[in-house]
Amino acid sequence: MLDTARRISTPEGIELTLRLAGPVPRALAWAVDLLLRAVVLAIIALTGTALHQFGSAIVLLSAFVIEWLYPAWFEATWGSTPGKRAFGLIVLNDDGTPVRWPAALTRNLLRAVDFLPAMYFAGFLAMVMNRDFKRLGDLAANTLVVYREEQLQALAIPDAEPQPPGFALSIAEQRAIIDFASRSTGLTQERAEELAQIPRSLTDGVPAGKATARLIGIANYLVGRQ
């Protein structure tokens, strides 16, 4: 399995699989949020100056709300801020349930520390030091940032004549072949061919240059297009 998959047990006695988001998509999501907040605050500031003193009161109050409560409010009510939503991310409790106010506030107030000494250095350090990509705020609030499940269907397996593998494959092997087939369109032909030749027992006796097609055929069989 991929090392960013995280399994959680539910009270029903089954395991659900979550896919953790790493520092890069989270940093990008944060940048989108930052931009959005800056734009909103700029609009408020522009209209606020027209109202003199009362206007600056509104600007100060909105600066406070946008800086401290914006992420917590979005995460507690929708599961993710607009920036996170744009990158298909969602914040969940460690047990896979949606976060509520206490956890959302905890993780967002602790941004003050994660940001130190500059640009989330402490948060980044914490993220690469544990296997769940938790920054300090996530550690204290016991939260995870994961991909929304809908995002995972983006890759499609190219259509081909289904071919049975000839013998039983384990789930992990099946998954590897399906993942290969769905990513084969993004690889160069040579690289795909090279990779396709690794599972010898499946591609033995296949004419040169046809190993990729053979695996795509098997993938089609495995996803039930037989």
Next chain:
Amino acid sequence: MKQIVFEKRHKAEWEAFERWLEQNEKKKKKGAPPARADALPDQEIPRAYRRICQLLALARDRQYSPDIIDRLNRIALRGHHMLYGARGGQPARLWSFFAAGFPRLVRSEWRLVAAAAALFAGPLLILLAVLPVFPDFIYYFVDPAGLARFQEMYDPANPRLGMRQADDNVMMFAFYIWNNVKIGFQTFATGILLGLGSIFYLLFNGAQIGAIAGHFSGASFSEPFWSFVSGHSAMELSAIVLSGAAGLKLGSAVVAPGARARTQALVQAAKPAIRLMYGAAAMFLIAAFIEGFWSPLTAFPASVKYTVGCVMWAFVLAYFVISGRGRAA
């Protein structure tokens, strides 16, 4: 059982559950769409969800193809979010928190609250006593321009205390929220660094407030200064101390986790800590309101403002000592 047969037999079940999910996830976002005739009734959902979980476990155990396992996993996860995410009754809980939960929590964390109070009040009281003797000490804490600003604020001729000529009550109220709550949040959050951040902010803010108070206690500024700060001091200073206590709570879990893993101790400490911060934030809010609208008034003689200040202190102390003792937890 072959996968094809499995799919044929159970597809209708998970599709019905998916339809219910779609409908109700939308309902959470914007008004309820009309229910379809073949929709699952709400009371059937827990049973239907357990059934999905069972199908997922079966599909995994029988090594069906990953796409069907993924699909069932996705449906089960969405069901899990819907079933375990829904909560209600917030307003009632909020009331009981401020009536009983918060003061009870402060009492149960009295050691940390006392430590934070000592860290904050220590430098405050020392500088309050020292500054009249060594007035130049003030420049360690405030630069001359800043001091001139303070002097304008507490000038006995100023008709509105604590404010400069151009300032407005509403604006100052907003400023106090923006500035003071931020200090509270920083004091809390930096506590996770072995408690050091909270200790620093408590000492630093205590010293700064003490230096300014000591500076203005002498000379003609004394009465305007004290009549300005007395009203909101109880709420504001207690809120800083509680923010520091909440930060120390995080720090102590990291420093001395006891028999638990550090991360686990931190998670357990963060729950009461954030509840302390709810209370502290509310107190900062009340303090900002008093500081913006009551403290600047000069229409009342200083004796009235001192009395109000004492009443506020008595109220805050009584609240934390007495409130929430009656009902059993």
